[in-house]
Amino acid sequence: MREALLLMAAWAVCTLAMAWLALAMDAHWHQALGRAHPLPPARRRALRTAGALGLAVSLGLCLLADHASMAALVWVLLLSASAASVAFTLSWRPHWLRALFGVVGY
Amino acid sequence: MLQNFRLSMTWLHTWFGLVLGFVLMVVFFFGSLSVFDREIDRWAIPQTRFEPQPMPSFDTLLLPGLRQVQPDPDEFAREAPRLIDTTQAPLPARESLEADEYWAYTTHRDPVLRMGVGFKVPNPKDPSAHNHIHGEVTIDPRSGTPLRADQLKIGSEFFYPLHYSLHLNWNSIGIYIVGFAALVMLAALVSGVVMHRKFFREFFTFRPKKHTQRSALDLHNLTGVLALPFHFFFAFTGLAIFVSFYFLPVAHTQLKPLHDHHEVMEAAATGLPHEAAGVPAGLASVDAMVQEAKRRWAARDMAGEVGFLVVSHVGDANSYVSVYRAGSDQVALVGQGVHFKASTGELLREDPPRSAVGSVNEFLTGLHLQHFEHWLLRWLYVLGGLMGCVCIASGFVFFVEKRKKQHARAGSAGSRVVDALAVTTVTGMLIATLSMLVANRLLPADLAGKGDWEQLAFWGSWLLAMAHAFVRSAPVAQARLNPAWREQCWAIAALAVAAVLLNGLTTGDHLLKTVFTETYWAVASMDLSLLLSAAVASFAARRLRARERLETAPAPAHRAAPGAGDAAHA
Numbered sequence: 130m131r132e133a134l135l136l137m138a139a140w141a142v143c144t145l146a147m148a149w150l151a152l153a154m155d156a157h158w159h160q161a162l163g164r165a166h167p168l169p170p171a172r173r174r175a176l177r178t179a180g181a182l183g184l185a186v187s188l189g190l191c192l193l194a195d196h197a198s199m200a201a202l203v204w205v206l207l208l209s210a211s212a213a214s215v216a217f218t219l220s221w222r223p224h225w226l227r228a229l230f231g232v233v234g235y
Numbered sequence: 236m237l238q239n240f241r242l243s244m245t246w247l248h249t250w251f252g253l254v255l256g257f258v259l260m261v262v263f264f265f266g267s268l269s270v271f272d273r274e275i276d277r278w279a280i281p282q283t284r285f286e287p288q289p290m291p292s293f294d295t296l297l298l299p300g301l302r303q304v305q306p307d308p309d310e311f312a313r314e315a316p317r318l319i320d321t322t323q324a325p326l327p328a329r330e331s332l333e334a335d336e337y338w339a340y341t342t343h344r345d346p347v348l349r350m351g352v353g354f355k356v357p358n359p360k361d362p363s364a365h366n367h368i369h370g371e372v373t374i375d376p377r378s379g380t381p382l383r384a385d386q387l388k389i390g391s392e393f394f395y396p397l398h399y400s401l402h403l404n405w406n407s408i409g410i411y412i413v414g415f416a417a418l419v420m421l422a423a424l425v426s427g428v429v430m431h432r433k434f435f436r437e438f439f440t441f442r443p444k445k446h447t448q449r450s451a452l453d454l455h456n457l458t459g460v461l462a463l464p465f466h467f468f469f470a471f472t473g474l475a476i477f478v479s480f481y482f483l484p485v486a487h488t489q490l491k492p493l494h495d496h497h498e499v500m501e502a503a504a505t506g507l508p509h510e511a512a513g514v515p516a517g518l519a520s521v522d523a524m525v526q527e528a529k530r531r532w533a534a535r536d537m538a539g540e541v542g543f544l545v546v547s548h549v550g551d552a553n554s555y556v557s558v559y560r561a562g563s564d565q566v567a568l569v570g571q572g573v574h575f576k577a578s579t580g581e582l583l584r585e586d587p588p589r590s591a592v593g594s595v596n597e598f599l600t601g602l603h604l605q606h607f608e609h610w611l612l613r614w615l616y617v618l619g620g621l622m623g624c625v626c627i628a629s630g631f632v633f634f635v636e637k638r639k640k641q642h643a644r645a646g647s648a649g650s651r652v653v654d655a656l657a658v659t660t661v662t663g664m665l666i667a668t669l670s671m672l673v674a675n676r677l678l679p680a681d682l683a684g685k686g687d688w689e690q691l692a693f694w695g696s697w698l699l700a701m702a703h704a705f706v707r708s709a710p711v712a713q714a715r716l717n718p719a720w721r722e723q724c725w726a727i728a729a730l731a732v733a734a735v736l737l738n739g740l741t742t743g744d745h746l747l748k749t750v751f752t753e754t755y756w757a758v759a760s761m762d763l764s765l766l767l768s769a770a771v772a773s774f775a776a777r778r779l780r781a782r783e784r785l786e787t788a789p790a791p792a793h794r795a796a797p798g799a800g801d802a803a804h805a
Binding site for chain 2: 136140147151154156157195196198199202203205206207208209210212213215216217219220221
């Protein structure tokens with residue numbers, strides 16, 4: 130049970146981190162917030178930092194759940210799964226990501 | 236120079252990708268299914284739907300069963316004349332061969348247990364070779380009752396071999412084709428990254444509302460790039476598993492004396508007898524040896540179940556029993572072998588921890604073959620495999636979309652043929668798979684040779700799907716969509732729903748039961764995945780219908796100009 134919760138948390142954090150990394154890119158920022166809002170450089174840095182930290186945290190959670198060899202494997206594949214879900218959210222429901230940028234202090 | 240390099244990479248990626256893409260599609264899809272091969276087996280053979288069992292007693296249950304095993308008739312007919320020197324004596328009767336090796340294998344996902352015998356041939360042509368003809372049986376480990384051999388385990392005996400050998404067994408040519416395709420895939424990954432100029436800028440980009448060519452390329456790049464680590468690991472580790480096989484021609488001729496010498500040296504180093512003594516001897520209690528092995532694992536703080544058990548040189552004074560621990564909690568398959576003298580049960584050897592090279596090799600092969608217990612990782616493998624399928628399929632679509640207008644003007648049939656082949660490999664393959672499952676539920680359980688009929692349903696429906704794809708391909712020659720894509724999507728949806736309904740009707744294990752009242756996830760997940768496939772297929776069919784309507788209507792403006800990025804992908 131503990132492993133399952135840790136892995137779910139790892140997945141959630143990883144997806145969040147990927148979403149922040151996507152929002153740090155002009156094209157995707159505009160997709161989520163509309164053309165009217167430019168992406169300020171400070172916000173871009175904040176999003177990138179949050180994204181990188183999030184990925185590190187999710188690796189940490191994987192390491193808490195499994196042996197190092199297994200954890201590395203799970204984390205690398207979680208990166209793919211999370212990035213794909215963010216990409217498809219951006220294609221069909223970009224406004225869902227609007228909620229996420231606020232966490233990094235809008 | 237750089238431009239030239241990029242162009243040559245593009246050429247390589249396009250043409251090798253197209254030709255071997257058809258093979259890779261099969262490898263990726265059936266590889267994804269093989270992740271859950273045991274669960275597919277449960278779905279296909281309803282009397283094996285019970286909980287996974289630990290390795291049962293060898294002395295009272297496995298040994299009597301192993302003594303009943305006969306050499307496989309097909310293997311005997313094929314191998315006996317090749318191995319046995321008939322100038323000394325005529326070919327022996329198949330039933331007269333003596334057992335030389337017993338084995339039994341199980342994992343944390345196996346309700347039933349596979350075990351088998353290696354039979355020694357008399358008067359071998361080459362006495363130093365591994366002169367074995369094999370026989371195998373699958374039993375219910377609770378009672379020892381064997382399963383009928385003509386009941387095909389669709390997951391582990393059909394989909395899984397299809398994944399690595401394409402069922403082309405003549406001179407193992409299928410394994411070589413898959414190996415070559417894996418090698419080309421590594422090249423395609425590298426060349427794809429070189430071609431993809433906006434690798435990072437388009438990392439999260441998929442624009443489904445653009446024209447088909449642009450969306451197909453987006454999807455191709457997205458699924459290729461995001462699952463790049465998966466694609467790379469699996470092509471690489473797949474090659475690593477078969478590397479000794481691919482070098483076999485060399486290994487068997489030039490390197491054979493060295494190999495034989497190495498085996499003898501290894502036997503000397505481990506103290507395990509390489510040769511039989513030629514003196515008959517009995518077999519002590521193997522259950523006692525298993526207890527001792529478990530005690531030793533627990534003492535090393537890695538208590539576990541038995542995964543693999545082998546008795547070598549059966550009935551000989553040099554016979555020994557090897558007990559390996561199941562690798563449910565590690566990436567490597569099995570390990571921590573403990574070896575005993577068969578006649579006395581005396582400990583001969585406990586394998587030391589692997590060397591660094593050995594563990595890397597075990598990690599790589601274990602990563603691919605995945606017998607560990609980690610359900611999330613298993614599903615992530617399926618996801619990675621299916622992303623590979625999407626990558627290849629969207630590659631086909633892009634290839635056709637890019638050329639079909641030009642081909643239509645020039646009157647060339649090129650894109651029409653490629654498109655029909657793409658329909659065959661993408662939707663046709665799914666139709667074949669689902670038809671096999673439907674046939675499995677429709678054919679009576681006691682039909683003799685049921686497995687052969689199921690395979691006929693698989694290949695027959697695939698051929699029909701191919702014929703349908705070609706018959707309906709005329710619109711592609713006018714730069715329009717082949718309606719076979721849509722029609723086969725509907726066929727997929729219908730077959731998938733039929734498979735779920737038939738499973739409920741013929742076995743009584745409908746979803747309400749397998750999810751809620753008597754939870755059995757192997758069958759429930761199979762049914763749920765089938766329903767999900769049906770939903771995706773009918774969604775795709777409706778979208779294809781909309782695109783076809785758009786084509787027959789006057790061309791809207793946004794479909795006229797292809798995106799700027801397409802130029803990179805010739």
